[in-house]
Amino acid sequence: MRTDYLGNPVSPTSDAALAAVDGFIDGFLSYETRAAEVIGAAEAHPDSILLNAYAAVLWLLLEAPEAAERAAPYLARARELARDAHPRERAFVDFVAAWSADDIPGALAIAEVIQKSWPRDLLTLKLRHYHDFNHGDFPAMLRTASAALPAAADVAYLHGMLAFAYEQCHLLDEAETAARRALELKRKEPWAQHALAHVMLTQGRIDEGAAFLEGVRDTWTGLNSFMDTHLWWHLALFYLSQGKADAALAAYDDHCWTQEKDYSQDQVGAVSLLARLEMASVDVGDRWTDVADHLAARADDVVQPFLTLQYLYGLARAGRPQADTLLAAVRRAALEAPAHVRQTWSEVALPAAEGLVAHARGDYPSALRGLRAALPRLSEIGGSHAQRDLFEQLILDALIRADRLSEAQQTLELRRGFDPDGVPLNRTLAAVYDRLGLPGEAAKARARVERRLAALA
Template sequence: MSELGGGGGDADAVALYERAVDSFLFFRGDVAETVGEMRRVAPGAPMGQVFAAYLGLLGTEEAQAVAVREEFARFRADADQSGFTERERAHLCAASVWLAGDIERAGALLREITVAWPRDTLALAVGHQIDFFTGNAASLRDRVAGALTAWSEEDPHYGPLLGMLGFGLEESGDYARAEETARAAVERGPRDVWGIHAVAHCMEMRGRFAEGIGYLDARRADWGAGNMMAVHNWWHYALYALEAGEVGRALDIYDAALHTPSSEGAVLELLDAASLLWRLYLEGGEVQAAIGGRWEPLADAWAARADGPHYSFNDVHAVMAYLGAGRMQAAEELVADRAAWAARPHPGVTNHTMMVEIGLPVCRALIAFGQGRYERAMELLLPLRGRLQTFGGSHAQRDVVQRTLVEAALRARRWEVARMLLSERLSLRPTSPYNWLGQARLADRLGQAAVAATARAKAASLAATGRSALAG
């Protein structure tokens, strides 16, 4: 395989690289071990070093990024690059740029690799994840779409490419085409957990939560354990349960999959845990009380990470955990630390822009909400609601911030803003019980008893379909 070069012509190293790429596409847990073995077999192969760097960055964890940055710098300093291919040098450049903090430029460099070598699977898959981290929906779709005709439909990796394309289509709002494409990916490979994830997103965005429950239930053996997407796909299942009004079921999922006593504190899993609990926190009353003592260990897990300013999307979820646990000081200290960092210039660091424009205002809005300053929370979030994607994540993930805005408007008694926000949500997802319950609350405040009763009846009828699916 020409990507290996620099000592990578060894047949064992080639086989290990191919196995690692396959594991990466299907989110199998052995990918890091396989890459590590490849580096031992062929320490001079640049693609083994590049692959390790990418893996260290994809977790969005500062400590991992620092460790791989140091390793990668040593390799580049010691390696004789004269024998490396053009493609290998291009990957080395992309990894170096990302390690230096310029996520967007790294994504652009990987796109250039894909244009020149459209069958470079690693460039496609890593670039796709960068598009996700930067909230670039058009590139999530077009990066893969632009390479697809260079592939044979008989290639074993054609299915995972369809799964990636399906997710990009979903984030771009083309839900029908997205679902068709993602389902085709899963038909080719039942254990394509990214393809399953793309279907789950389509159903979430179209308010088809009862169907989503049935879809995930029917394939639980393929996605529910033994892969690196299991926790996130369980999070999607928990969102469906919440729409069905089954708070207890959602919390059971939280306890069994999202944050357990054996959880290792991986940030991508902590994101899902904080996001689910914050949705319950926003409900107030008995729903909020049902969280019980779950906030404290989650806040402890975030605190134990002691992360610096690495990825602002993570900071927002850490603040949620601190506020949920009643640790206002910890939330304020995190924001103060990030604000001090953001006040200094960091040219070429994508997270600096993310933090200044989106991350810090959202964190401050969450703190204001936690302090009961709902008008202030609304004022901070309202100008951001159309560009939250610029600090990463998916529509489904960012919806927790949108829900915070809705709740802030209702509690601030800003009925005109609440009406507009709920009208938008109902127009986009008229089958969402959450949206109808929000409409009922607004109608109550406005003294529109008949409208409120109709909205609650609609929410109850829709939720019943979800409960039936869960019972089935």
Template structure:
């Protein structure tokens, strides 16, 4: 058996498979666009390597859409087929990805924690543990799982970026900026560390500095996957939004966000939707951009990969006036809650579905219903995931609805 670049044993005798796995690790940790190619090369080099198959399944699961899930399952089945003689770490990792595929996110989290405890140099596992904490709203554990493996990974810039983001989400901004800058000093091409500082500067109102900072690294994002490429530009657009330079925001949307998006990617779609909504809340006419997005959302109606994503989809469909699709999606969300485990079900039933109704009401101009639906769930919106910068949008929708409802009431009183 051979070791990967992390110094961890992989059950394979193929040097080519190890080389491809190392490329995959670097691509995943660095949000590169060639992760899929790398992991498929690893499988081609050694079709019996269970870990390579599990990595492929994990890659497809990160796409958070039904087509990718279907691609993941055969790889996961093959990983299980060859897992009888693998190491304890590999076996745990396969179990974590199987739990993810089964939507047993609590089990997946517990398994990634076990890997972090026993094999702290397994940064892909740490990254995926953070991913699950992010989308279940547990910012403290998102930070903790990365911090606890720091002693085993000195000078590892990818991990520094992961810790920086966790610190930022826990409002430890000074410490977050320090370690993010350490990551970038080790490797200028670390987009997640750039991203962490984008959050910090936005939170602190360092708008001009944030623009200069992010734009100075934009050349390094050309080899990023579409998710982080568009998301980092999304952060730049938020800075210009704060400056009320709406023409610039629309230009960034058209050139670096929707234009460069993978139109089938849920995360790319969510970024585009959230930026259009932010613009409209400021009174900007986004013209036909809702209609341009909506055809790509039909396949999302019955998917329900993440409640955070669903709130964006259903709003965009309502804005594009696909009211039948909206009703179908709301009904489908309700039905979805019957088939998921209790760990996820509560947030769907008590937070996501009421919030979705509120978002639809806002899109339709029914502001009283928006206020009634969103007010009770705002304190719990962290449970459906997303960052502070992303979730603040729902509070803005609520505030807009409050003001609009008051205005409607006032106008009605005058005309009556």
């Protein structure tokens, strides 16, 4: 029996096909563009069940309505080959088939079986994490990564997955330990770098976080557009807190919105960063126009609520009519989505969608009603803490614009607990205290801004 480079059993195959299998696994786990070579490899090796199953996976990760259709030929070929394949390979094809049919609970159950029998199958673990993350089941991410640890403690990628799972479960010390272990094993481990950036952002270690990411930027080579743009997105958040608005805007222009402008993750990163820049009083010019030009094709896209909500805000903020079309699609999804996500669409995504459109159109009382109704269960739509913080920032912005200053003051001071010296936060806080007739507190907030900027001068 042959094995992949992680030691998992593979049916008899050629050396070239096995090298392509290994190349996809390692490229995928390292977020490198070479993972895309699996499409050509599947065509070159039509008798390889894994290459065809992996090609189907790559198309499903397109995160677009046509993804299953694009994956179908490769999945069909893999299913034809399954009869004579190794049980692990057959199970993986079943996992991909369930995913393609949008039977995510079924796919997760199959992944659980694979992980118990072959705990070094870290590709399946990573894909399981993708689905758990999209549904906000962060403890499941931690449970499955921890279960693989005895068998795969030598693999940096596993420690990176474990770090992010810990972070999403608010276990920040454990997350940092796991991330640093991953980086000891492999300095170029972008998911571990990303997890450590999350920890530092959450703990208000802003200067340390910026310095850390700047210190590993030399390893950001060969990365796919999501990983490259997302690491720059995190660096831009640190720059914003530091008061380096020009650097944050340059990160957007030179890195975050320069690559795959039709790809879901690049699009939501752009929407999220532009919105944050605006709420930090940065003039973004006509940048919404370019983003909306690429979002227009998403007018019926309800593949994932987390993605849809940000497409919607970008379209509404740019004043595009497709925002109404997409809002109507969300309302349909609230009634027609598969059973396992229907409540998320109806009870979380729909009120959030209505709130986002209201905010973009200047109806702040309605924005508050919608966004606040969704907020307690917002993790169900997926996304990380840092990503979902956009919605909390929009609520804060709506409170201020609706003159609900007492509530805004409460929110700002709570936020100062994890961004104590943040320049945009303290500037906003000073303005709120002025309007509340508390000049002494306003002066303290302005002093924090002045000290912060002076320290970085």
